[in-house]
Amino acid sequence: MATRRSTRNISQKSSGLKLNTSASTPQGSSLPQASNASNFHSQISFLSSSTSISAKSTGLPKRDLSLLLKKQRLLKTSTPQALDALDPHLRSALSATLVFAQSEAGTAFCISFTGLLLTCSHCVSEDPSDLEENRTKWLLFASGRVVQAKCIAYDHIRDLALLQIISAEERQNPLAGSSTNGEASQITFPFLTISPIPPKKNTQIICIGHPGDEDLEASKPGVKTNYDVIHISYGRYRGIAEGADVQDNSEIGALMHDSWTYWGHSGAPLCTKKDGLVVGMHSSWDDETGMRRGVAWEAITEFLKEHGDPHVIQGIGDGVVGSSKETPILVE
Template structure:
């Protein structure tokens, strides 16, 4: 079986469980991870005022961030018009990494907690520390800076917390200066489903397809895909013999929503209510089956790495319902 992770660096040697220890960990310095309802987020007025010095991005990466932002502000309103209204939040809570071909993430708390594939943060756990800070864009185009606070390369999951965010257009400049550290900044988020899906459940996937065609022998050929793409499909179950807690080689979950390089970290949501039942991560290029991280792995990861006071009902079957999201405010 051949594995393809849905990022540009799919050809890198797959990591083995014993290559690094510990397998799953909160990062050094993650003691600064305050519960989401206490997080303080620095606000900045506009992405147009960002510089290589203020962001730490190269000139090329900064220009790419601004380009993606412009394109999102054009394409997202069109995508929303094509979605059923009860699924609007699935799009609005999805983020794209600002770097080239870097993947997708989604928000799971209105206070700015994000989840994605670990290989979107750092392909190599030994290089994790230098890759902890990331710039991302919500589907609306709102720019945020996030810090990785938990990383598990066996489950292929990472948790990030937004530490700074672009001021929303409705706020005034005086609010920016007087409320630079804003504890109440709110973000669109997705609830985690209360149970794992049944086979053939209809799903929607929101992801960030790369702009370079990696299926042709010519280099530099563009795909012309939108920055963010909505696709539909079905949950096809767990691969035979797979361990749902081990996605280091290939995701245990199977689905048939359309994806491309850059979709890693994309939410897989129930089409009936938009709740999260998995995350796209990879595919099997021998069968064409898309693969992902199963609901069970996401819930267990959040139980291990979320604040114990805000993870609610894990054993009671009410995890992440719309009424009681897995990360409570």
């Protein structure tokens, strides 16, 4: 079976490497204790609105910084129009989606008001052996708000990674579905809720992702796609591929869907069109059949249960992951 990862780096490396537990959860790091806003605020540094995003404040090379600022300008222009075009109950899905700042593209989405992000492991590091040098990433929310996040859990078999925002640009113009209450708006982030149950086959879904700006199928390099930084597409959940292990997405995602995607959509949330709940994540596509593939709800929920410590995660059927404002990941 031919498969293509939906990032611009499509080279496939062996998935036989085992990641040491200490690499999955960095020594000395933990998920934020978010029992109250003041405790959480102390764990995130903020880039002052009076301080421009610069090479000094981000540590990025000039080329990478230029790309980040370009994406920010485009998002600030296009996202308000995209929000207006969405049904009100789906606007929070767009607000909670992020794009990676680097040229290889990639998508992520926030699953907690405390700034926990979920994405594909290959968006963070294609190979587990290179994780340490790739652990920290710069991303932008759909609003254009710049954040820095650190990988705190990594599973290259499921193709999932969990990141924690560690610094963020002070927010000036919150998007729909976001808190606007003074200090609280600075220390909370728009987030998506994980569905309490898996989707039924042929459920209508929405996919929100970051298509790359270069046409990788053109006969010559450098041809631009002219896609928006964030693209919204609709389709249906087509079930789990025959014979696939739902917990193994190392070669190709077990989930099938037919929403439009492009390189850079890896990590894009797949949400039900009816209520905007997360039921999967786009990761790859089968270039023999054209079917889009992804990480299934079953793998996402198991991953979150395994890496949700020190927060309580109970039976998925009892509640909704990420819906509580008492803990970053909680099934009530």
